[in-house]
Amino acid sequence: MKSLQHHLTEYVAARRSLGTRLEEPAKTLCQFVRFLARKKARFITIQLALEWSQQTRPNVQRATWARKLSMVRQFARWMSVIDPRHQVPPRRMLEVRNRRSKPHIYSQDEISRLMAEAARLKSPNGMKALTLATLIGLLAATGLRPGEAAALEQSDADLEAQLLTIRESKFGKSRLVPIHPSTVTALRHYARERDRVFRHPGSSLFFVSERGTALDLAAVRRWLCKISVACGLRQKAKGNRCGRGPRLQDLRHTFATRRLVEWYEAGCNVAVQMPKLSTYLGHSSVACTYWYIEAVPELLQLATQSRIISEQEGREA
Numbered sequence: 001m002k003s004l005q006h007h008l009t010e011y012v013a014a015r016r017s018l019g020t021r022l023e024e025p026a027k028t029l030c031q032f033v034r035f036l037a038r039k040k041a042r043f044i045t046i047q048l049a050l051e052w053s054q055q056t057r058p059n060v061q062r063a064t065w066a067r068k069l070s071m072v073r074q075f076a077r078w079m080s081v082i083d084p085r086h087q088v089p090p091r092r093m094l095e096v097r098n099r100r101s102k103p104h105i106y107s108q109d110e111i112s113r114l115m116a117e118a119a120r121l122k123s124p125n126g127m128k129a130l131t132l133a134t135l136i137g138l139l140a141a142t143g144l145r146p147g148e149a150a151a152l153e154q155s156d157a158d159l160e161a162q163l164l165t166i167r168e169s170k171f172g173k174s175r176l177v178p179i180h181p182s183t184v185t186a187l188r189h190y191a192r193e194r195d196r197v198f199r200h201p202g203s204s205l206f207f208v209s210e211r212g213t214a215l216d217l218a219a220v221r222r223w224l225c226k227i228s229v230a231c232g233l234r235q236k237a238k239g240n241r242c243g244r245g246p247r248l249q250d251l252r253h254t255f256a257t258r259r260l261v262e263w264y265e266a267g268c269n270v271a272v273q274m275p276k277l278s279t280y281l282g283h284s285s286v287a288c289t290y291w292y293i294e295a296v297p298e299l300l301q302l303a304t305q306s307r308i309i310s311e312q313e314g315r316e317a
Contacts, residue, residue: 143255
């Protein structure tokens with residue numbers, strides 16, 4: 001009889017073969033399988049799934065419990081086909097209202113302050129400051145997802161052609177992202193310093209940690225939290241917690257919002273331009289890009305004004 005860990009390995013491999021990266025669920029489900037092993041449980045039960053999903057640190061939001069239980073539910077469905085003694089937790093056991101966080105739209109001054117503060121971070125070889133400052137600049141200039149930037153291989157950055165290749169990102173999609181000459185200059189500077197510090201790199205990734213290894217986004221978020229407090233964009237939280245405030249992902253939201261604002265203010269037909277932005281950002285559909293209009297009041301107001309003007313022009317014609 002195969003172990004649950006063996007079944008989990010097969011489950012992850014099958015999901016990834018369909019184009020899903022499954023990074024967080026794979027790690028989370030490994031923790032769940034170890035929990036079942038400690039309980040000496042051979043089968044998934046609703047009771048154990050609930051107990052494990054709520055077995056978290058203090059002050060964790062209920063939405064986190066629900067997300068973990070959802071991961072177990074999908075794995076349990078897979079296992080129940082193999083052996084019906086595995087129980088599948090029903091939906092809405094830990095029901096929460098699924099709301100996307102309201103984006104923080106950075107001003108240009110805020111981005112400049114963040115980059116300046118990042119450049120002051122101390123580390124033995126200076127790579128922490130250089131990596132964070134360059135990463136912030138790249139996200140602000142391109143709207144990449146943080147995970148996409150962290151996953152960039154050195155060969156993915158064609159600085160001569162001024163192109164980045166984003167491989168098999170969210171939804172398994174790949175795309176080419178043109179970059180501005182000023183971004184190329186910043187990336188060239190980073191690459192030179194990276195290669196100077198790490199003459200024998202332990203990673204082929206473009207962005208590296210202080211040790212020359214793959215960049216840990218959790219660490220990057222902690223760095224961002226630290227400099228955000230220094231810039232006055234976050235309030236200092238108790239202990240080592242980051243608290244609430246602008247996130248790394250909000251640089252992507254800022255990029256998209258600015259582009260839409262520019263189009264509306266220039267009188268462009270945004271409906272025609274939207275598919276271009278959607279493709280550039282790597283969204284699964286244009287509907288995902290339209291979310292910014294609903295999420296940002298300034299954009300909603302501009303969109304409403306644009307619609308009124310179009311209707312007036314239509315009547316006059």
